[in-house]
Ligand SMILES: O=P(O)(O)OC[C@H]1O[C@H](OP(=O)(O)OP(=O)(O)O)[C@H](O)[C@@H]1O
């Protein structure tokens with residue numbers, strides 16, 4: 001089984017509380033979501049391999065470390081996933097960005113796909129799929145189905161990163177893609193009858209883009 005980690009660093013928990021508050025403005029919600037993305041980047045890249053490199057300081061030649069191995073890609077699930085991309089990119093600026101557009105049908109909770117565009121060599125990259133919310137898990141599973149079957153990305157090379165997860169979504173995602181690492185900033189209580197996470201933070205996309 002792959003990793004499942006709740007990243008409960010105090011800074012992340014504090015910032016998450018700010019965006020959970022219903023009175024948080026769109027501007028602050030967007031800024032703080034990106035800040036949490038940046039902090040999560042620190043944790044999700046913890047096991048990136050390093051290699052030796054020779055450099056010269058002003059004093060002498062020395063062998064030091066640099067990140068080695070696979071190239072990286074960030075794949076936000078539109079729209080809400082976009083809210084985390086800039087923050088993560090601040091930490092790994094060389095990463096390429098793919099996009100997958102998807103919305104949840106409010107009645108059936110099915111994921112409806114409307115867009116996909118990935119770097120050509122996505123199957124050779126370590127891929128971070130990002131979406132602030134993991135509720136039923138259907139959107140994440142649909143996105144990962146597409147990456148693994150249509151674009152040949154190995155599950156072992158995928159990390160799913162979210163801010164708020166429901167236990168139902170974690171279970172479904174682990175069953176569908178057992179070799180994908182999952183990182184979340186919070187594991188909430190459960191889903192309500194409309195498929196929203198409780199206590200959650202509401203509809204992340206609407207809150208990031210001010211559409212409601
Ligand atoms: O785990 P699930 O039950 O599939 O729910 C989670 C999905 O729902 C939200 O997207 P939404 O459909 O609201 O689209 P949006 O990002 O455009 O707002 C969220 O950003 C996830 O993609």
Ligand SMILES: O=c1cc[nH]c(=O)[nH]1
Nearest residue numbers: 135196197202203204
């Ligand atoms: O709580 C939820 C569930 C799905 N999508 C959201 O944005 N929030």
Ligand SMILES: [Mg+2]
Nearest residue numbers: 203204205206
């Ligand atoms: Mg939404």
